[in-house]
Amino acid sequence: MAQVALKNVNKSFGTIHVIRDVDLEVNKGEFVVFVGPSGCGKSTLLRLIAGLETISDGQIVIADRPVMDLPPSERGIAMVFQSYALYPHMTVFNNMAFSLDLQGIPKKEIEERVTAAATILQMEHLLDRRPAALSGGQRQRVAIGRAIVRNPEVFLFDEPLSNLDAALRHETRVEIAKLHAQLGATTIYVTHDQVEAMTLADKIVVLKDGEVMQVGSPMELFNYPANEFVASFLGSPTMNFFDGILGPIAKGGDTAGFIGAGINVRKGIRLVSKEKAEGAEVRIGIRPQHLTIDPKGTIEGTVSLIERLGTETVVELVSPDGKPFRFASPKNLDLNVGDTANFSFLVSKVHLF
Template identity: 55%
Template sequence: MAGLELKNLSKAYGNVEVLHDINLSIADGEFVVFVGPSGCGKSTLLRMIAGLEKISGGELMIGDKLSNALSPKQRNIAMVFQSYALYPQMTVAENMGFSLSLERRSKKEIAEKVHEAADALKLRPYLDRKPGQLSGGQRQRVAIGRAIVRNPQVFLLDEPLSNLDAALRSETRVEISELHQRMDTTMIYVTHDQVEAMTMADRIVVLNGGYIEQVGSPMELYNKPASEFVAGFIGSPKMNFVKGRLADAVGATTLGVRPEHFSLGQSDDAWEGTVTLVERLGHDTILYVKVPEAGVLTVSLNGQHDQNVGDTIYLRPKQEFIHKFNSEGRPIAA
């Protein structure tokens, strides 16, 4: 296992710089998630760590070793991609042990490592099957197992769940988190899905336009976003943003209120609105409410409620949870 230190890393393609002055320390055994919209540079940064993209500037330390010029193999890093890339003619066991066979390890050692990984990933019953006989989630676990048997210093996972349906994504997300806890190995995980980031990470790195916007624990980013961008990216349903008179009244350019931070009140000092859509989820009720001077706001109410389209309701933002941002999208201190 090893920690990583990224010092002023940059990446350019010709005259186009896509990553700017990236500084980040990742502790040995930490689970870090890179998150951000498409094109923000998160996968490029992961590939630079893996040695699949050349570093244009700065230093990459893996453990105590400067790794800029090391080949992917010399870095002792295992990478799991979005596509499973399994050999269809090989069994699960053969796929998982293939890299070890190329290194001419003994059959006994390969079998031991494959069985150990299979037990960790609940794949023991499927070792004699071919990939075509497995579900998408099982194939992704085989790809992860293929990485585990190499006993790498660092695991890199590039959107490994994006090809799975919602139920399998949730199930496999739990399995990867449990695997990290058992192995206690450094993992860096890339996703555009902030729910994955919030539920899996020790720390989240939010990237935007090739820059790091904020680094912190999931709850640090949720409760104290360092920018309007982070506030809008972290949280589901996403934060409501209000400009104009309602924001001016509290000394802000933009007022941010999370959907769950509204209470329903009476007309006094509340925002009057009309319900335009209701989503009844059982455990929660999501209302879309058109408020003059604020637009359509999303409101999340715990439990089951009886509001209907066309109803007039009164919303009161919970003062202790209001976020205020200046014209540059930075938070205004309370």
């Protein structure tokens, strides 16, 4: 049973159509991440679910209730924003208790809820402090705790880690993952960071220009992208693309060959779409991690940049026809800028668009 359902949801600001015909179901207990580049509509979509924006058309259902006409306070949601939005003159305890106090909840129950949330977030020792005495990571935990005490149907996170440095981002991301595993709460999380999306999500929703490009598990989207945009957005370094023509198509139309960029593959490349005929102009995608240095390889490039990152080495190259591409390896490669290298690849790892 879906905990949150979006049915043909549209949003326009004047003549600008920012959310287009979004149909989506979020199941109870699921961690769903909206991901995409800046301006793709992911935060707007979250705000529509929260009731902070009104939809132009369609339906939003939370826990079997249409909520389009309900204010945010009655939708059964709790939202954690990019900015912590804490009351500076209040202690951590009072910041977390404030919304409960407004609802007229008895003081004993408020104390129990706040104490329980503080224990989950391991910040019992911070309850008497004010926000000015907290680090950025601690302030974000208070904001999360303020959401937990409300016992919502759905948690909404709008880029909650954007204001933290790299180390704190990782630490807080791990805490959010553990928190979800512990609470089992339905969560919708917005980010532009593909690492957050891949590591946190049960299901990823990739957005572009207000449209849903693909929905699926992290590895499903990584291994079977529905289109070139999804393929290029997920994965670091980004996927390499080479242009050519469609070679022979196998019986049944599931795989095909490819000719171009010094590559001549007779068969075995998976077809994303089966609409094109042999000889059509197409593009193949090969992830940098799926290239292998091979003196007899058909992909040739001249090294233009080497990034030694410790866990892997990323090499940027330029093909003879001037097209840049990348190679990534966990090995410490014996390459230098200006060297020429050849690469081969597993046909089964190639994507044809």
